[in-house]
Amino acid sequence: MDNEQILAEIREANLTYLMLAQNLIRKDRAEALFRLGITEEAADLLGMLSTAQLLKIASSNMLLCRFRVDDDLVWNLLTSHNVKKVDNTTTTQLHASILMAGKFAESMATTATH
Numbered sequence: 001m002d003n004e005q006i007l008a009e010i011r012e013a014n015l016t017y018l019m020l021a022q023n024l025i026r027k028d029r030a031e032a033l034f035r036l037g038i039t040e041e042a043a044d045l046l047g048m049l050s051t052a053q054l055l056k057i058a059s060s061n062m063l064l065c066r067f068r069v070d071d072d073l074v075w076n077l078l079t080s081h082n083v084k085k086v087d088n089t090t091t092t093q094l095h096a097s098i099l100m101a102g103k104f105a106e107s108m109a110t111t112a113t114h
Helices: 003-027 029-036 040-048 051-058 072-079 087-111
Strands: none
Touching: 003 029, 003 040, 003 051, 029 040
16 A cells, blocks of 8 residues: 555545534534544534535545544453453443543543633
């Protein structure tokens, strides 16, 4: 894969992400905030973007979405690696979701106090 192909795929991923985010925000704002892990301000901005603005932002050579998982425990739960106490896939995925929701709640509380 050459550099131009990678950049084209980044732009495509950006557009797909922005369109998904905007659709989620317009459909169910509270759920979108949780699922996307974004602030109220970001949701306001994304919800109001025109198609032309989405296309312009998506054309960036920097990936706009990022991994929310920065915790080894969550990665291990999501990939079912090193899970010793629980052997049920549904339970481990639920546990990972709870941990990520907790991190989202913490970040929202931090944002609200600043």
